[in-house]
Amino acid sequence: xxxxxxxxxxxxxxxxxxxxxxxxxxxxxxxxxxxxxxxxxxxxxxxxxxxxxxxxxxxxxxxxxxxxxxxxxxxxxxxxxxxxxxxxxxxxxxxxxxxxxxxxxxxxxxxxxxxxxxxxxxxxxxxxxxxxxxxxxxxxxxxxxxxxxxxxxxxxxxxxxxxxxxxxxxxxxxxxxxxxxxxxxxxxxxxxxxxxxxxxxxxxxxxxxxxxxxxxxxxxxxxxxxxxxxxxxxxxxxxxxxxxxxxxxxxxxxxxxxxxxxxxxxxxxxxxxxxxxxxxxxxxxxxxxxxxxxxxxxxxxxxxxxxxxxxxxxxxxxxxxxxxxxxxxxxxxxxxxxxxxxxxxxxxxxxxxxxxxxxxxxxxxxxxxxxxxxxxxxxxxxxxxxxxxxxxxxxxxxxxxxxxxxxxxxxxxxxxxxxxxxxxxxxxxxxxxxxxxxxxxxxxxxxxxxxxxxxxxxxxxxxxxxxxxxxxxxxxxxxxxxxxxxxxxxxxxxxxxxxxxxxxxxxxxxxxxxxxxxxxxxxxxxxx
Amino acid sequence: xxxxxxxxxxxxxxxxxxxxxxxxxxxxxxxxxxxxxxxxxxxxxxxxxxxxxxxxxxxxxxxxxxxxxxxxxxxxxxxxxxxxxxxxxxxxxxxxxxxxxxxxxxxxxxxxxxxxxxxxxxxxxxxxxxxxxxxxxxxxxxxxxxxxxxxxxxxxxxxxxxxxxxxxxxxxxxxxxxxxxxxxxxxxxxxxxxxxxxxxxxxxxxxxxxxxxxxxxxxxxxxxxxxxxxxxxxxxxxxxxxxxxxxxxxxxxxxxxxxxxxxxxxxxxxxxxxxxxxxxxxxxxxxxxxxxxxxxxxxxxxxxxxxxxxxxxxxxxxxxxxxxxxxxxxxxxxxxxxxxxxxxxxxxxxxxxxxxxxxxxxxxxxxxxxxxxxxxxxxxxx
Ligand code: HEM
Ligand SMILES: [Cu+2]
Numbered sequence: 042x043x044x045x046x047x048x049x050x051x052x053x054x055x056x057x058x059x060x061x062x063x064x065x066x067x068x069x070x071x072x073x074x075x076x077x078x079x080x081x082x083x084x085x086x087x088x089x090x091x092x093x094x095x096x097x098x099x100x101x102x103x104x105x106x107x108x109x110x111x112x113x114x115x116x117x118x119x120x121x122x123x124x125x126x127x128x129x130x131x132x133x134x135x136x137x138x139x140x141x142x143x144x145x146x147x148x149x150x151x152x153x154x155x156x157x158x159x160x161x162x163x164x165x166x167x168x169x170x171x172x173x174x175x176x177x178x179x180x181x182x183x184x185x186x187x188x189x190x191x192x193x194x195x196x197x198x199x200x201x202x203x204x205x206x207x208x209x210x211x212x213x214x215x216x217x218x219x220x221x222x223x224x225x226x227x228x229x230x231x232x233x234x235x236x237x238x239x240x241x242x243x244x245x246x247x248x249x250x251x252x253x254x255x256x257x258x259x260x261x262x263x264x265x266x267x268x269x270x271x272x273x274x275x276x277x278x279x280x281x282x283x284x285x286x287x288x289x290x291x292x293x294x295x296x297x298x299x300x301x302x303x304x305x306x307x308x309x310x311x312x313x314x315x316x317x318x319x320x321x322x323x324x325x326x327x328x329x330x331x332x333x334x335x336x337x338x339x340x341x342x343x344x345x346x347x348x349x350x351x352x353x354x355x356x357x358x359x360x361x362x363x364x365x366x367x368x369x370x371x372x373x374x375x376x377x378x379x380x381x382x383x384x385x386x387x388x389x390x391x392x393x394x395x396x397x398x399x400x401x402x403x404x405x406x407x408x409x410x411x412x413x414x415x416x417x418x419x420x421x422x423x424x425x426x427x428x429x430x431x432x433x434x435x436x437x438x439x440x441x442x443x444x445x446x447x448x449x450x451x452x453x454x455x456x457x458x459x460x461x462x463x464x465x466x467x468x469x470x471x472x473x474x475x476x477x478x479x480x481x482x483x484x485x486x487x488x489x490x491x492x493x494x495x496x497x498x499x500x501x502x503x504x505x506x507x508x509x510x511x512x513x514x515x516x517x518x519x520x521x522x523x524x525x526x527x528x529x530x531x532x533x534x535x536x537x538x539x540x541x542x543x544x545x546x547x548x549x550x551x552x553x554x555x556x557x558x559x560x561x562x563x564x565x566x567x568x569x
Numbered sequence: 570x571x572x573x574x575x576x577x578x579x580x581x582x583x584x585x586x587x588x589x590x591x592x593x594x595x596x597x598x599x600x601x602x603x604x605x606x607x608x609x610x611x612x613x614x615x616x617x618x619x620x621x622x623x624x625x626x627x628x629x630x631x632x633x634x635x636x637x638x639x640x641x642x643x644x645x646x647x648x649x650x651x652x653x654x655x656x657x658x659x660x661x662x663x664x665x666x667x668x669x670x671x672x673x674x675x676x677x678x679x680x681x682x683x684x685x686x687x688x689x690x691x692x693x694x695x696x697x698x699x700x701x702x703x704x705x706x707x708x709x710x711x712x713x714x715x716x717x718x719x720x721x722x723x724x725x726x727x728x729x730x731x732x733x734x735x736x737x738x739x740x741x742x743x744x745x746x747x748x749x750x751x752x753x754x755x756x757x758x759x760x761x762x763x764x765x766x767x768x769x770x771x772x773x774x775x776x777x778x779x780x781x782x783x784x785x786x787x788x789x790x791x792x793x794x795x796x797x798x799x800x801x802x803x804x805x806x807x808x809x810x811x812x813x814x815x816x817x818x819x820x821x822x823x824x825x826x827x828x829x830x831x832x833x834x835x836x837x838x839x840x841x842x843x844x845x846x847x848x849x850x851x852x853x854x855x856x857x858x859x860x861x862x863x864x865x866x867x868x869x870x871x872x873x874x875x876x877x878x879x880x881x882x883x884x885x886x887x888x889x890x891x892x893x894x895x896x897x898x899x900x901x902x903x904x905x906x907x908x909x910x911x912x913x914x915x916x917x918x919x920x921x922x923x924x925x926x927x928x929x930x931x932x933x934x935x936x937x938x939x940x941x942x943x944x945x946x947x948x949x950x951x
Pocket of ligand 1 (some may be wrong): 128298299301302344345346363364366367370396405406408409410412414418421422423427430431434435439488514
């Protein structure tokens, strides 16, 4: 892709000063920055909760917290990491990068953009405040199965429901904006099949969000009715059906897990082609793979429910459909490897994180495949094996994708190069600790340790101690990441417009100055 | 840097090896137990088959990847080739992946059909999950009992050393006969629980309003330990499953004893009870069934579990007290104990809580007898 860029500076159009810059901003970069910082702060809050969990599980017995508080920690850790870290970080990256990658000045709906960000601190403020209420916060797991989350929930569940509604509104508004931007503001010549893969991944993700966030809103509304208005959607005593809850939840929930990985697929594709100095292998098959994953993700939801007592035909259907997803997922991995093959490869920090992404995400894919096998899932389900699976796809998967993106684009955003030595140190510490933390979870899970247990039998003690050590190390290491990011914002070697050798041909964002002008492309570039 | 890269490559390559060597060690501290039934053995075999297929694919993909990273690094002067697509290669690996999946799907389907079989059992046992204990009822003989965690709170709090079966022991295990088709009918009383015995490869959710089925046929006597695997509230980790499989004769004797005991219970209802007898019985019932929430000192954990000490109901309102025990409290963890326990148990625990913690001195100290409970039941039936 080669481009012609004309840029002129509108001196009068800079950001406002002080706090109002952030409160009232309609600029895609400012809002992207807000999203990213929000996500970063949430990472530390959710991470602190994980530290409480791991401290309690360091040894058998109850030492540090009581089971009631432990359950609040697991629940809020999950909710915050999913809705407060991974999703906002991807939206933040979309805000920053989509206009720059498609040659637009800004997002299509800038005021909506401001609203969809500022809803988030409200939602999480409400959620986190419940932890300080007398009855305590949500304690029924991030999957909040009824009737534990309805008839048997603390009354603060109403705050939780409200907060989920607000998060849902925020996501839907964000998705509308993204879809509108992609369809209407691409530079002339950028046909759909010439769009950068990150743009594709977000286009698909935005559709998934619009399809399933209303389902989530529906299920929490049904809970609200059951709790406060005497309905019995999920209350067996009133003729309702607790399993219905799970069907509706997972109809949202499984597409949701792909919402949390597709943008990372896009990011990693860009990074691998940049540092292999070779365009992505099989661009169109990458697009088709993402689209088929998205479509299939609507017909696999009950693989989370293999033990609820479905008929044989149901169990088999959901096993086969889940196994099918492994095909497009595998194709993506093969394409990444083929991109590296016969490239000219260097190992800057974003590339290291991306390589680790490919390797460790694949391990998560393998455990996913094992979990899809229904009879075997009878043994795996609700044990630490499942915890290992989804942490492999979400931490070295989604989170590594986000960290890689931060290193890859930070020089573009700030105009400063990050410190490569510190970046590599951050990578190695993270890589080691992530495996020390999550790999042994496969073993304890297979050996029979159920998930969401504040205390456990003695034969799991050694692995749990090891896991906790890994987790503390992982947590501490991310403080180093914070330090590196701040350091880069404040100083560093001046970054060139293309930042990475040869990147100038790979995408429009590299044709802009580093840092880019306030309104990214004031004149549309021409894509050939 | 080159050195680190070597370590990195090495680490990734040996990961599957570490995994697999651990996984084959005899002890089940690392791997799924083989279990004792035909089904559990088939599932174990399937698990290992899928695992090895994944390992082989992993080794192939990771070898190519790390070899490429090594061979084509720029520092060794690699120049990027100029290709970015190959239609037949894409088709090829898509087809290959599909074939591997079919290879996995066939045995998986077979094992699933084997495991899934809801025909009647010779022995049928109704398993009910309660917050936070299991109730077992032998449907043919109409006898049943609760199975509670027997690990002491002192062990959990670390005040005394933990025993060998810490958190995996109960006061009364489920007893089943060997070489008999036993069918479990599994349901929940309050929230969703899940009944899991790894050695039988049986895991079924216990859902209020539903009756799920599972079955097993255990060839050898033994004690098998499992757990609740669906988050069910505060004591989710503290309601283990223990099953004792015994020879048929021993099983029949066990049932006969249970039937006799139940008969005796019924006799006890008509007996005239003294306050001390009720107190003694009530105290031990309280310790096993109530103290988990309301605490041994009766003070509960407000606001979730209310205190029984000096409350209006425990001091002055014996009718309300009976009603709560019999019907439970909607929307709270307080279950309807009357459905599952005898009149004697209910009467004695009410009497106990009305006397204990100086409720007796400060309140009316009414003594509730099994006959009062019978009378209550008759009133409700009318
Ligand atoms: C090859 C692709 C995948 C397959 C075949 C697969 C399969 C499964 C299955 C069968 C389960 C249910 C296990 C159980 O509860 O017994 C599961 C759980 C889960 N998976 Fe995946 N998965 C795949 C990829 C992913 C990805 C990409 C993500 C997210 C980025 C993900 C996130 C999760 C999460 C969060 C859970 C657990 C939810 C919970 O119960 O809390 N999976 N997966
Ligand atoms: Cu899923």
